[in-house]
Amino acid sequence: MDVRNSFLHGDLTKTVYMKQPEGFVDKEHHDHVCLLHKSLYGLKQAPRAWFDKFSNFLLKFGFFCSIRDPSLFICAKNNDAIFLLLYVDDMVITGNSSGLLNSLLDALNQQFRMKNLGELHYFLGIQAQFHPQGLFLSQQKYAEDLLIEAAMSNCSSVATPLSQQLNRTPMQDKLFKNPKYFRSLVGKLQYLTLTRPDIQFAVNYVCHKMHAPTVSDFQLLKRILRYIKGTTTMGISFNKNTDYKMRVFSDSDYNGFQSSNRSTGGFCTFHGNNIISWSSKKQPTVSKSSIEAEYRAMSEATSKITWLVNLLQDLGVPQFHKPELFCDNLIQVSMLAQSTLPLIITMFENK
DSSP states (O other): OEETTGGGSOBOSSOOEEEOOTTOOOSTTTTOEEEOSBOOTTOTTHHHHHHHHHHHHHHHHTEEEOSSOTTEEEEEETTEEEEEEEETTEEEEEESOHHHHHHHHHHHHHHSOEEOOOSOOEETTEEEEEETTEEEEEOHHHHHHHHHHTTOTTOOOOSSSSOSOGGGOSOSSSBOSOHHHHHHHHHHHHHHTTSOGGGHHHHHHHHTTSSSOBHHHHHHHHHHHHHHHTOTTOEEEEESSSOOOEEEEEEEEEEEETTTTEEEEEEEEEETTEEEEEEEEEOSSOOSSHHHHHHHHHHHHHHHHHHHHHHHHHTTOOOOSOOEEEESOHHHHHHHHTSOOSSEEEEOOOO
């Protein structure tokens, strides 16, 4: 659903004045100002005022706000449940009771100017396709628009987003002439990683070049775009026929950034056979050994596991098994096996 003129619904809690709008200036009192009773577009208070207005309405209806995700609201009455995910004025609503959903929709239409967009198919640039086995999410249109903006809609595709020899590219020190254009494309690529874990590492790598991008950095960026050209239809699929056990795979490369001697840590989280979270980023400090780099990566993964388990509890999804955290370092496994972490630490062969 979508809310029309959402920022006009907010109530101001502080005194705010504004100049008389152009075309509506009082000729006799042209030096007067207007006292606002409600928020307007352009006010820095408008987003918060709108969120307060809408969240208070949901709380009165019977929702509670998730502590783990403030944009998620949950309403549970007896065996009925409704989940509402809000992003500014766009929202996704689902539940297991048509009666409770209809009562919510009626209350929303009475309080706000709502627009029902029907079954979920496109939300914040993400396309949703339902199939008998579950759900498929992709950003095909977003990727195609990105290629058009980069003037690479007719380029040839490549098989991988990055080359293996990243430190041997030519023209390392020649600065790129338009760094603002470089940062704009990289920022759009970051949003594409919402449904594309295959480009997470590559996008993270070029993100570290935004301060002073070189010509070779722009060539790496163009290679990622060429890879996207051949994989615009790729995304993530959620299969409903799976177990609910959480499995997390963690890894790191020691001293991957030779310029700063820092390592890159990454992990991916599976709920059953469905991937639900992934990350790849440079570690904030220098690791003295590969064991320390692995431990930092596992620490980040453990934090994510804790957050996900708590979020699943808010959603009413039971966890009958402890999450499993996989790593490929024998010393690290032996160290963590003796700790009191509420996880099952498993080692997999590094191929």
